[in-house]
Amino acid sequence: MLTASAAGVYVICPTPFEADGRVDVASTDRMVEAFLKAGATGLTILGIMGEAPKLTGEESFAFAQQVIRTVAGRVPVIVGVSAAGFAAMSGLARRVMDAGASGVMIAPPSSLKTDDQIVTYYADAVEAIGADIPFVIQDYPLTTSVVMTPKVIMRIIDSHASCVMLKHEDWPGLDKITTLRRASDAGQTRRVSILCGNGGLFLPFEMERGADGAMTGYAYPEMLAGVVNLSRQGRREEAHDLFDRHLPLVRYETQPGVGLAVRKYVLMRRGIIGSDTLRKPGPKLTLETVADVDWMMARIERGARADKAA
Helix, strand or coil: CCCCCCCEEEEECCCCECCCCCECHHHHHHHHHHHHHCCCCEEEECCHHHCHHHCCHHHHHHHHHHHHHHHCCCCCEEEECCCCCHHHHHHHHHHHHHHCCCEEEECCCCCCCCHHHHHHHHHHHHHHHCCCCCEEEEECHHHHCCCCCHHHHHHHHHHCCCEEEEEECCCCCHHHHHHHHHHHHCCCCCCCEEEECHHHCCHHHHHHCCCCEECCCCCCHHHHHHHHHHHHCCCHHHHHHHHHHHHHHHHHHCCCCCHHHHHHHHHHHCCCCCCCCCCCCCCCCCHHHHHHHHHHHHHHHHHHHHHHHC
16 A cells, blocks of 8 residues: 655656557556666556546556556556546546555646635545545646645645645645645644656755655656655765756656657657557647657767766
């Protein structure tokens, strides 16, 4: 089961598709193994980057089953169960937990406007899925339009023992991490794991503010693992140097709209998935964008070869 001590890099997995839009079973197994080899300490599936709204309920469960089966208990698997209604959320949450998932992730719907509405929503969600299922708060206001202050997050944490993690994706959000960590250090709230998203765009600084790691989907997850490990060892300069080498591509991947298409293209180029297909509706990369990405990949891999030779 997922616990509040979770740390490291929980790689957010895309859902691989064949060129005709079918879920790519072979690529799914290959992707899981590649992410584990890259240093993942956990995997998160069926999130925003996983194109979850484009899957049927049965496809979502089948994909979760396959990932859990391939992982075979080596690392925790978190499954996104956000849904328009609690019946769908509860059904998927129960099925994936029975299949061997370690916990679920819940994002708030965009209709929530007040602090009390947010707190009530998570109370209702916990009632729906059951207080025995560990869950992650997904705080991603850039996508959900729901702004969660540290006080609101602490209210949710302290109301539900099953809340074990915050997926932090606010931007700017470094001071939010500092506020939450100071509060837990002072005994004002329970300490939970904080893993950060946004493509890792601020990862070195997030680690320095007290984050426990990353939960995102950059196409070179070995960089995320390297930055997290170096940061935890206090090797700040090396952590930032590694991050800076990847920053142009990290930034390129975080572009709204086109970011997932870029990420899937890089994963395909690296041989991790067989196709960069997004389910429709979705953008297609222009030749100019592909040339940009190829150039950035060449720079990254040139630097990696130089490191090995040194």
